[in-house]
Amino acid sequence: xNETGTAGPDLAGRGPERGAKHLDLDRLLDSPQTRIxxxxxxxGVGKTTTAAAFxxxxxxxxxxxxVLTIDPARRLAQSLGLSALDNTPREVAGIDRSKGxxxxxxxxxxxxxxxxxxxxxxxxxxxxxxxxxPFYQSLSASFAGTQEYMAMEKLGxxxxxxxxxxxVVDTPPSRSALDFLDAPERLGSFLDGRLxxxxxxxxxxxxxxxxxxxxxxxxxxxxxxxxxxxxxxxxEVQSFVAALDTMFGGFRERAERTYRLxxxxxxxxxxxxxxxxxxxxxxxxxxxxxxxDKMPLAGLVLNRVHRPQADITAERALAAAEQLANGKxxxxxxxxxxxxxxxxxxxxxxxxxxxQTWAEPDWSEEQSSFEAAxxxxxxxxxxxxxxxxxxxxxREQRLTGRFxxxxxxxxxxxxxxQAEDIHDLDGLREIIARSA
Amino acid sequence: xxxxxxxxRAKADWSAVRLHVVTGKGGTGKTTVAAALALALAxxxxxxxxxxxxxxxxxxxxxxxxxFDAGPVVYEERRVAVTPDGGEVWAQALDAEQALLEYxxxxxxxxxxxxxxxxxxxxxxxxxxxxGIRDVLLTGKTxxxxxxxxxxxxxxxxxxxxxxxxxxxxxxxxxxGKTQDRVFDYxxxxxxxxxxxxxxxxxxxxxxxxxxxxxxxxxxxxxxVMRVLTSAQTAVHFVTLLEEMPVQETLDGIAELRxxxxxxxxxxxxxxxxxxxxxxxxxxxxxxxxxxxxxxxAGLAPVGLADTxxxxxxxxxxxxxxxxxxxxxxxxxxxxATEAPLYELPLLTDGVDRVxxxxxxxxxxxxxxx
Numbered sequence: 108x109n110e111t112g113t114a115g116p117d118l119a120g121r122g123p124e125r126g127a128k129h130l131d132l133d134r135l136l137d138s139p140q141t142r143i144x145x146x147x148x149x150x151g152v153g154k155t156t157t158a159a160a161f162x163x164x165x166x167x168x169x170x171x172x173x174v175l176t177i178d179p180a181r182r183l184a185q186s187l188g189l190s191a192l193d194n195t196p197r198e199v200a201g202i203d204r205s206k207g208x209x210x211x212x213x214x215x216x217x218x219x220x221x222x223x224x225x226x227x228x229x230x231x232x233x234x235x236x237x238x239x240x241p242f243y244q245s246l247s248a249s250f251a252g253t254q255e256y257m258a259m260e261k262l263g264x265x266x267x268x269x270x271x272x273x274x275v276v277d278t279p280p281s282r283s284a285l286d287f288l289d290a291p292e293r294l295g296s297f298l299d300g301r302l303x304x305x306x307x308x309x310x311x312x313x314x315x316x317x318x319x320x321x322x323x324x325x326x327x328x329x330x331x332x333x334x335x336x337x338x339x340x341x342x343e344v345q346s347f348v349a350a351l352d353t354m355f356g357g358f359r360e361r362a363e364r365t366y367r368l369x370x371x372x373x374x375x376x377x378x379x380x381x382x383x384x385x386x387x388x389x390x391x392x393x394x395x396x397x398x399x400d401k402m403p404l405a406g407l408v409l410n411r412v413h414r415p416q417a418d419i420t421a422e423r424a425l426a427a428a429e430q431l432a433n434g435k436x437x438x439x440x441x442x443x444x445x446x447x448x449x450x451x452x453x454x455x456x457x458x459x460x461x462x463q464t465w466a467e468p469d470w471s472e473e474q475s476s477f478e479a480a481x482x483x484x485x486x487x488x489x490x491x492x493x494x495x496x497x498x499x500x501x502r503e504q505r506l507t508g509r510f511x512x513x514x515x516x517x518x519x520x521x522x523x524x525q526a527e528d529i530h531d532l533d534g535l536r537e538i539i540a541r542s543a
Numbered sequence: 544x545x546x547x548x549x550x551x552r553a554k555a556d557w558s559a560v561r562l563h564v565v566t567g568k569g570g571t572g573k574t575t576v577a578a579a580l581a582l583a584l585a586x587x588x589x590x591x592x593x594x595x596x597x598x599x600x601x602x603x604x605x606x607x608x609x610x611f612d613a614g615p616v617v618y619e620e621r622r623v624a625v626t627p628d629g630g631e632v633w634a635q636a637l638d639a640e641q642a643l644l645e646y647x648x649x650x651x652x653x654x655x656x657x658x659x660x661x662x663x664x665x666x667x668x669x670x671x672x673x674x675g676i677r678d679v680l681l682t683g684k685t686x687x688x689x690x691x692x693x694x695x696x697x698x699x700x701x702x703x704x705x706x707x708x709x710x711x712x713x714x715x716x717x718x719x720g721k722t723q724d725r726v727f728d729y730x731x732x733x734x735x736x737x738x739x740x741x742x743x744x745x746x747x748x749x750x751x752x753x754x755x756x757x758x759x760x761x762x763x764x765x766x767x768v769m770r771v772l773t774s775a776q777t778a779v780h781f782v783t784l785l786e787e788m789p790v791q792e793t794l795d796g797i798a799e800l801r802x803x804x805x806x807x808x809x810x811x812x813x814x815x816x817x818x819x820x821x822x823x824x825x826x827x828x829x830x831x832x833x834x835x836x837x838x839x840x841a842g843l844a845p846v847g848l849a850d851t852x853x854x855x856x857x858x859x860x861x862x863x864x865x866x867x868x869x870x871x872x873x874x875x876x877x878x879x880a881t882e883a884p885l886y887e888l889p890l891l892t893d894g895v896d897r898v899x900x901x902x903x904x905x906x907x908x909x910x911x912x913x
Contacts, residue, residue, distance in 0.1 A: 149569065149570075150568070150569020150570060150738060151568055151569030151570020151571065178740070180787065180788045180791070181791065182787070245675070280569055280738070280740065283604060293667075381570065383570075384609065384894070385604075385606065385609075386570070388609075416856035416859050417852065417853050417856035417857065417860075418852075419848070419853065427846040427848055430845070430846050431842070431846055434845055434846075478838075478841075479841070481838070481842075482838045482839065483842050483845065484842070485820075485824070485838060485839055485842050486839055486842030486843045486846075486848075486857075487842070488819040488820055489819070489839070489857040489860060489861055490848075490857070491819060492819050492857075492860055492861070492864055493856075493857060493860055495817075495892055496860065498892050498893065502892065502893060502894055506894075526862075526863040526864075526866040526867045526870075527866055527867070527870055528786060528787040528788070528870070530787075
């Protein structure tokens with residue numbers, strides 16, 4: 108991958124991100140104008156945790172918040188009091204309510220959300236027909252876009268409810284962040300599209316037999332679909348469509364309404380990315396798309412950032428480590444082990460074990476030299492660790508710098524990488540406290 | 544093939560496998576590992592062109608093209624890399640819509656009807672909305688590549704008609720090695736598959752379409768796909784990091800696949816980081832303030848770095864390192880319980896490029912994964 112072409116940060120791997128405006132989280136979350144915060148990004152970048160941390164932070168700063176999570180890690184879900192996927196917002200216990208805020212959390216159940224739409228829109232008999240249809244059951248449980256559509260549907264419902272003054276939304280874990288925006292439109296246009304009308308017409312006049320009477324493109328379409336899908340599937344689709352007839356306008360309209368909601372002032376999109384090429388590429392696509400669709404972008408949240416703790420360059424740290432290993436104390440330790448503990452200066456981190464980098468000192472030595480050897484080993488090991496961190500940080504900055512260069516003026520918030528997984532409210536608070 | 548080469552290959556853990564499905568939670572480096580595995584499987588031939596591996600992308604995000612820096616990876620198979628010993632890696636980005644049109648054309652000679660289908664949104668419907676159809680098309684096309692015999696073109700390919708799908712062989716004009724010695728077009732096929740959360744549903748096309756298509760061509764296609772996927776020719780490998788969520792998803796994924804009688808392969812721990820402290824020190828350092836500041840300061844003194852700021856910064860780094868290592872050890876323990884072979888690949892702090900991929904491929908070979 109070509110990573111040249113950006114001016115590097117200073118040698119210690121620290122340095123101001125060029126062109127990065129700071130994303131003022133407190134201001135964003137405190138503003139009563141902010142009604143919806145959508146956390147988007149590709150899979151595995153920490154969207155759910157970020158959404159939960161933001162929601163908790165806003166609640167503890169006094170807002171009445173609901174967070175809609177899609178697929179939280181079990182222990183994180185438990186810490187939010189979400190023991191079951193029950194599609195109902197539950198109040199989160201253990202938050203600081205001194206500023207008058209509250210936090211509710213819920214997990215999306217896409218099938219149930221879909222069922223509820225059907226029940227809301229169709230008369231009981233027809234609803235029952237739809238819910239029992241095998242094609243509907245597959246569609247509601249497994250269509251790749253259903254989760255996105257239902258997340259958006261749920262967001263619309265929570266907003267219409269009017270009970271919360273801030274809604275924080277996590278988005279489904281798809282490969283592409285764009286799916287969240289595209290899937291509802293796809294499902295909506297399918298349910299309202301030409302194909303559906305073609306399919307539903309013959310169903311009303313007596314099923315597949317009627318196909319033969321149709322002429323031109325329509326006959327070809329249904330004929331070919333029948334061949335591919337098998338006629339039983341086709342007739343299930345047709346009866347589903349016939350039953351859904353009354354709801355067509357409904358689906359399309361709802362999808363469009365929620366989409367428009369996302370374009371309003373009160374919505375803020377936050378693009379979450381890790382400082383990795385793939386995640387930043389997705390973030391880039393998404394940022395461009397938001398601009399095209401006139402959707403308000405609050406900024407980029409760069410998650411899992413590695414920052415060097417000390418102000419020493421990788422080169423200096425490695426040279427010092429090397430010197431320690433080759434010094435009097437280091438040599439003594441190495442002699443004992445039969446092989447030099449000298450390592451190459453390549454910090455790129457091929458798997459090494461402590462066995463290779465840690466040479467046990469010679470026990471037969473005098474106590475003082477033994478201790479000196481031990482402490483030299485310790486210092487050398489940690490200096491190498493530091494060098495690796497600096498190299499990683501430099502690379503992250505290079506990648507981030509490239510993203511920022513192509514999105515000038517974007518606000519950014521960095522969340523540092525955590526040594527341990529987050530599964531309680533304190534962990535979520537810590538994320539915000541350590542943000543920069 | 545010499546005996547030595549043959550013996551080495553037979554010793555590899557998955558020597559009988561021809562379809563390697565690589566899954567993993569988002570962000571674990573699934574695509575990188577799939578690419579490294581393809582390189583590893585392509586290496587070790589006796590002469591250039593001996594080994595040929597196909598790498599298949601099914602989620603259309605052009606991850607492979609970025610990795611190999613080889614221009615866009617498209618529907619037609621193209622060579623994207625050659626190993627130092629002349630093994631070839633070919634790549635292909637599968638697209639359900641194109642696969643369906645190809646398939647319709649092959650079996651129904653649709654001609655103008657295909658255009659009508661597209662115009663009315665039927666292709667879009669079948670590949671995105673109709674559940675399962677998309678997966679059958681993608682797995683079907685991959686299985687076709689697994690079974691494709693050397694020197695055959697698809698128009699003359701007559702047996703088991705419902706599995707292959709009219710591949711045009713245009714990619715082959717790039718020049719392939721001699722084919723007289725080989726039985727199959729590809730020695731192995733590596734699929735960069737959907738993430739762990741969706742893998743069982745994706746591969747279990749049989750049950751996915753069974754509720755819908757009880758008879759008909761989709762049903763036949765699904766059956767043919769399942770014959771390949773459930774055979775000993777297939778292995779599903781999981782890529783994970785030594786972190787809680789990816790490990791949990793891996794455990795769940797393995798259990799689900801086993802319940803569906805689909806063959807699980809190895810677990811590849813990606814981005815493993817070096818351990819720089821011995822165990823007794825790790826345990827101490829994992830406690831905040833558990834590291835001996837005075838000792839560290841004394842250690843830094845000979846190189847003139849014994850200042851307080853650096854000491855406390857390095858101590859903090861040590862604590863972080865120790866906590867992570869201990870957490871990773873616990874996660875590794877959980878993975879061991881699956882009894883799936885475990886492989887470890889290092890974190891490439893400089894990023895993944897072709898040099899990095901070659902290094903990862905070598906590691907996979909060293910550990911017997913290929």
